[in-house]
Amino acid sequence: MKAYLVLDFSVRDLAGFMPYVEAIPAFIEKHGGRYIVRGTAPSVMEGDWAPERMVILEFPSRADAEAFLADPEAQGLFAVRHATTLSKLVLVDGCD
Numbered sequence: 001m002k003a004y005l006v007l008d009f010s011v012r013d014l015a016g017f018m019p020y021v022e023a024i025p026a027f028i029e030k031h032g033g034r035y036i037v038r039g040t041a042p043s044v045m046e047g048d049w050a051p052e053r054m055v056i057l058e059f060p061s062r063a064d065a066e067a068f069l070a071d072p073e074a075q076g077l078f079a080v081r082h083a084t085t086l087s088k089l090v091l092v093d094g095c096d
Helices: 014-030 062-070 072-084
Strands: 003-011 034-040 053-059 085-093
Touching (some): 003 062, 062 085, 072 085
Antiparallel strands (some): 003 053, 034 053
């Protein structure tokens, strides 16, 4: 079953964030992932949720998404994202 990482984020330091933007696609691909939505500004249709930017990644399975998040070589990039953005990340399973 496919799994999806959904990232809601606001960039606070664009110059500092750019190394993450440039390098993270290789790690996504390494774990079989692909972008469904890439840094797009969403349109809020209901409720009071007001994300500034969204990324949605699709992985072949939850295990692949978790391996991406746990990849030791990507931890430095995740630290860059944490330092340069305000972000919320969730992992959800897709439907059969």
